[in-house]
Amino acid sequence: MRYTTFNQNNVNPLGEPMFFGNPVNVARYDQQRHSIFEKLIEKQLSFFWRPEEVDVSRDRVDFQAMSESEKHIFISNLKYQTLLDSVQGRSPNIAFLPIVSLPELETWIETWSFSETIHSRSYTHILRNLFTDPGPVFDDIVVNEQIRERASDISKYYDDLIFYVQLWQIYGEGTFEINGETHEVSRRILKRKLFLCVNSVNALEAIRFYVSFACTFAFAERELMEGNSKIIRLIARDENLHVTSTQHIINLWQHGDDDPEMKEVAEECREEAFEIFTSAVEQEKKWAGYLFENGSMIGLNKEILCQYVEYIANLRMQAIGFEPHYNQVTNPLPWMNKYLVSDNVQVAPQESEISSYLVGQIDSEVSAGDFGDFDL
Amino acid sequence: MASTHKVQVNSLPVVEVTTGESKSLLQALEEAGLELNYHCRTGFCGACRCTLTSGQVEYLNEPLAYVRQGEILPCVCIAKSDLSIDH
Numbered sequence: 001m002r003y004t005t006f007n008q009n010n011v012n013p014l015g016e017p018m019f020f021g022n023p024v025n026v027a028r029y030d031q032q033r034h035s036i037f038e039k040l041i042e043k044q045l046s047f048f049w050r051p052e053e054v055d056v057s058r059d060r061v062d063f064q065a066m067s068e069s070e071k072h073i074f075i076s077n078l079k080y081q082t083l084l085d086s087v088q089g090r091s092p093n094i095a096f097l098p099i100v101s102l103p104e105l106e107t108w109i110e111t112w113s114f115s116e117t118i119h120s121r122s123y124t125h126i127l128r129n130l131f132t133d134p135g136p137v138f139d140d141i142v143v144n145e146q147i148r149e150r151a152s153d154i155s156k157y158y159d160d161l162i163f164y165v166q167l168w169q170i171y172g173e174g175t176f177e178i179n180g181e182t183h184e185v186s187r188r189i190l191k192r193k194l195f196l197c198v199n200s201v202n203a204l205e206a207i208r209f210y211v212s213f214a215c216t217f218a219f220a221e222r223e224l225m226e227g228n229s230k231i232i233r234l235i236a237r238d239e240n241l242h243v244t245s246t247q248h249i250i251n252l253w254q255h256g257d258d259d260p261e262m263k264e265v266a267e268e269c270r271e272e273a274f275e276i277f278t279s280a281v282e283q284e285k286k287w288a289g290y291l292f293e294n295g296s297m298i299g300l301n302k303e304i305l306c307q308y309v310e311y312i313a314n315l316r317m318q319a320i321g322f323e324p325h326y327n328q329v330t331n332p333l334p335w336m337n338k339y340l341v342s343d344n345v346q347v348a349p350q351e352s353e354i355s356s357y358l359v360g361q362i363d364s365e366v367s368a369g370d371f372g373d374f375d376l
Numbered sequence: 377m378a379s380t381h382k383v384q385v386n387s388l389p390v391v392e393v394t395t396g397e398s399k400s401l402l403q404a405l406e407e408a409g410l411e412l413n414y415h416c417r418t419g420f421c422g423a424c425r426c427t428l429t430s431g432q433v434e435y436l437n438e439p440l441a442y443v444r445q446g447e448i449l450p451c452v453c454i455a456k457s458d459l460s461i462d463h
Contacts, residue, residue: 036440240415240421
């Protein structure tokens with residue numbers, strides 16, 4: 001089905017599923033099938049921040065005083081996060097926008113992906129400050145074996161969905177031979193690829209960042225690299241919101257509140273979705289091993305980091321209806337939480353009390369009680 | 377309005393907590409010495425998600441995280457009766 005940027009058929013968006021219905025025409029939010037996505041947009045916008053607002057100049061001194069093994073941990077994590085946000089800054093748009101059918105969800109996807117581009121820009125901000133020439137760090141991302149291995153796993157579900165949607169847009173449903181390979185395209189197959197892709201993105205947002213977050217906050221606990229930690233806190237707050245959105249999409253499918261066919265697909269692909277999640281957990285644990293191959297850092301080692309991955313994975317799995325799969329039920333790094341609390345994130349001085357600070361917000365509700373201690 | 381209720385988490389001893397507009401159920405339970413999972417504490421991440429087995433809660437802020445039937449987010453709700461929850 002050919003994509004149109006403004007579908008001239010009169011469709012009722014309230015009767016459309018999230019994906020694979022009619023293309024969106026009017027970007028209207030007065031009526032919404034799933035109003036949660038507009039709430040997520042508002043929240044994300046209230047979180048807006050710019051990397052340049054955070055002063056990272058003191059970090060250079062801290063970095064130069066680090067041991068080689070700590071430098072390896074710090075830089076490798078930044079490389080990995082750069083990869084993750086490079087993917088996330090474009091892929092939701094390319095993969096999901098051509099097939100989305102609800103205006104509120106379409107705008108959420110754009111808002112989400114945009115916030116990832118801020119993360120990408122902040123890695124350059126951090127690295128520019130640490131190195132006179134940050135070039136070699138970025139250059140290594142596409143040649144580093146450890147990162148390449150993760151990159152292919154992260155991008156393969158996106159790439160597969162994008163390719164099949166392209167075939168469907170050009171040829172419609174059927175069996176096609178492209179460069180000697182046979183591809184079968186049907187609505188059901190597309191939906192299955194979409195389901196697996198969203199599960200893979202959910203695993204990415206839910207756990208893939210956390211090994212790196214833990215290391216950053218472990219440095220901050222020692223009062224090192226605090227500018228960097230401030231930025232990563234803002235990123236962690238955004239990622240927590242993104243994972244909420246992918247959990248919503250998956251749950252809306254599973255509970256049949258959206259598309260009855262997607263409910264069947266969710267049941268069919270449950271095992272595969274489970275494997276996507278557990279293999280992401282295994283990869284993260286392997287990454288922890290790579291980080292600490294030259295030695296560990298004060299306050300953190302491979303074992304405790306792996307326990308944390310399992311702990312967080314349990315929480316995230318329960319959120320999408322899986323039984324907790326790992327034995328780690330208690331938080332092995334309790335200090336992590338104080339960096340993940342949304343209201344402890346301060347962006348500008350006037351926002352120190354509340355993270356979802358709204359510019360120009362006025363409380364227009366005044367009750368008689370507000371004048372209680374007023375004397376004339 | 378703050379009010380006091382008895383709360384049982386998992387099979388731990390019952391604690392008495394006071395919740396109100398300025399104190400969520402999560403805060404009150406922590407003050408009573410319990411450790412619960414949490415991240416954002418503002419209702420969007422879902423880390424503190426619990427199952428409510430009996431009793432009633434009221435939300436101070438509408439949660440953004442997906443909350444299934446029978447689940448509650450203690451970081452943004454208060455107790456409206458005695459509660460029994462699984463965490």
